[in-house]
Amino acid sequence: MQPTLAFLFLTFVLLACRLSQLPLAGSNPAPLPTATLVLAVFTTPTPTLEPVNTATSTPTQTPTPTETPTLAPSPINSPTLPATPLPEASPTGADKPASELPAAIATSAPVEPTLPPQVATPLLRPSASTVDFVLRWVRLRTNEENSWDGALGPGQCGSDHSIYVHVADAQEKLLDDILVGDEYGNFEVPTGVDGSGVVRILVWSAAMEVAVMGHKDGTRYTSDFTPALSTLDEQIPLDWLQQAGYCDSPEDCQWRVENNQLCRGHYSYDVAFQRTW
Numbered sequence: 438m439q440p441t442l443a444f445l446f447l448t449f450v451l452l453a454c455r456l457s458q459l460p461l462a463g464s465n466p467a468p469l470p471t472a473t474l475v476l477a478v479f480t481t482p483t484p485t486l487e488p489v490n491t492a493t494s495t496p497t498q499t500p501t502p503t504e505t506p507t508l509a510p511s512p513i514n515s516p517t518l519p520a521t522p523l524p525e526a527s528p529t530g531a532d533k534p535a536s537e538l539p540a541a542i543a544t545s546a547p548v549e550p551t552l553p554p555q556v557a558t559p560l561l562r563p564s565a566s567t568v569d570f571v572l573r574w575v576r577l578r579t580n581e582e583n584s585w586d587g588a589l590g591p592g593q594c595g596s597d598h599s600i601y602v603h604v605a606d607a608q609e610k611l612l613d614d615i616l617v618g619d620e621y622g623n624f625e626v627p628t629g630v631d632g633s634g635v636v637r638i639l640v641w642s643a644a645m646e647v648a649v650m651g652h653k654d655g656t657r658y659t660s661d662f663t664p665a666l667s668t669l670d671e672q673i674p675l676d677w678l679q680q681a682g683y684c685d686s687p688e689d690c691q692w693r694v695e696n697n698q699l700c701r702g703h704y705s706y707d708v709a710f711q712r713t714w
Contacts, residue, residue, distance in 0.1 A: 550633040551609045552709050570604065570649040572661035573709040577673065577681040583705050594700035598668045600638040601705065604628045604649060606712045611635070614653040617710075620646040620662060627653055640668050642702045649710050660710060668704045670694045 552573065581587050583595030604615045611634025618625040624638075631637040638647060644667035649660035667673055675690040683699055684690035693699045 550611045552603055552605045552611065552711070553707065568660050568713065569658040570660040570710045570712050572648075572663060573711045575663055575666070575709075576707045577677045578705040578707060579681045580683060580700060583700075583703060594703050595705075596703055597705045598640050598642075598703050599705045600640060600645065600647060600663075600666050601631070601707050602628065602636050602638065602647060603707070603709045604634055604711075605709070607714060609711065612712070615658075616650045616652060617647055618650040620648070625650050640666065642668055644669065644672050647708065663708055666706045666708070668702050670697070670699045670701050673704065 578597075580595050581589060583597045584593075585596060589595065602617045604612050604617070606612055611628075613627070613629030613634060615628045615634075616625040617628065617636055617638070619638075626636050626638065628634050628636045638645070644665040646662045646665055648662040649658050651657040665672065670678075671694055675684075675687045675694075678684050678690045678694075678699070679687060684693050
C-alpha cells in the first residue's frame with residue numbers, strides 16, 4: 438500500500454512541474470532551446486611496435502684463438518735453381534783492335550758518295566776546259582730502270598720522264614746545294630733534294646738542255662750544257678735507243694720510231710757534271 442502511494446505522489450509532482458511550464462493564454466511563448474549537434478572524432482591509435490630481439494636465446498661463445506702451426510717448405514715444391522752466371526761486358530770499339538771492328542767503322546775517314554761509273558754513251562758536245570763544271574757523261578736509262586718498280590710486262594713502257602743530274606767536285610765527291618738550270622733560265626734547282634749531290638728535273642713531252650748555274654750562297658758558275666735531252670722518240674739519237682735496249686739495231690730503232698712502237702713521252706736520263714778545280 439505504501440509503494441503505491443509513493444508512486445502516485447511522484448506522478449502528481451511531475452505533472453505539476455509540467456503544467457507550470459506551459460504558456461498562459463495571451464502571452465508570448467518562450468523560445469524552445471536549439472539543439473546542438475556534436476560530432477564525435479574517433480582517432481585510431483598507432484600501435485607501438487616492440488623491437489624484435491634478434492639475439493638468440495643462447496649467447497654465442499667466442500672461440501679462443503689458437504696458434505697456426507708453421508709448415509716446413511717441401512723440397513719438391515721449392516726446387517733450388519742453379520745460379521746463372523751473368524754475361525761478361527762486351528768490350529767497346531775503343532778496346533777492340535782495328536782488325537776486329539766492322540769495315541764501316543774500322544777507319545775514321547767518312548765514306549763520301551761519289552759519281553756513278555762513267556757510261557759508254559758518247560757526248561754530243563765537246564767539253565770546254567775553261568768552265569767551272571764540265572759535262573762528264575749523259576746516259577739514257579733503260580725501260581726497266583724507267584719503271585717505278587723495275588718490273589714490266591710484254592709491250593709495256595716505264596712511266597718516268599725525268600733528268601737526274603749528278604754534280605761532283607774534282608775528286609768525284611758529290612756536292613749538295615749546287616744550282617742546276619735550263620738553257621733559257623726557266624728554273625734553278627739545288628742538288629741534294631733527291632739524294633746526295635742529285636736533283637731530279639721532270640720533262641713533259643719535250644726536250645731540255647741543262648747546266649750548272651751557281652751555288653745557293655749566291656756564287657755563280659760557268660758550265661757545259663747537256664745536249665737536248667728529249668722524251669720524244671724522233672728527237673733521241675738512234676744509238677742511244679739501241680744502247681738502252683729499246684730496239685735491236687739502228688734499222689729496228691728507225692722502224693719503231695716511224696711506227697710509234699717505242700715509249701713516246703716516257704724516257705729518263707742520268708747526267709754527270711764535275712768541277713774542274
